[in-house]
Amino acid sequence: MQGYIYTIFSEMVIEKLGMSAWNELLDKVKPNSEGIYTNSMQYEDSEIMSFVAELSTLTQIDPPTLVRTFGEYLFIHLLNRSPANLSHIDNLKDFLICIEGVIHKEVKRVYPDSYLPSFKFDENLMVI
DSSP states (O other): OBHHHHHHHHHHHHHHHOHHHHHHHHHHHOOTTTTOOOTTSBOOHHHHHHHHHHHHHHHTOOHHHHHHHHHHHHHHHHHHHOSSOOTTOOSHHHHHHHIIIIIHHHHHHHOTTOOOOOOOOOTTOOOO
């Protein structure tokens, strides 16, 4: 996973719970990276999963709620750094297509070793 995700995760923990909570997470998880993240580097996905599990224990908030909270926090940061103008997008499908076609291409250009999610759509499925 891209280091940027980890730096934003650590910012969220520090902002919401304080530096002592982040240090406690580092002490409990003992990540291979030692908690030193650089935006352009790749880190094991397992580290963030371990952080979520330990943060759940620390806060008594279930992991799905923590992941959703982080997703919302991360979204704002990603949106603010987006190289694309997303103001014209008013639905999730178009947003994800823009991410795939514009933002992920830019990320790959800058960080060629990055691995990113891809999105596929089934036009026959309709969500109401």
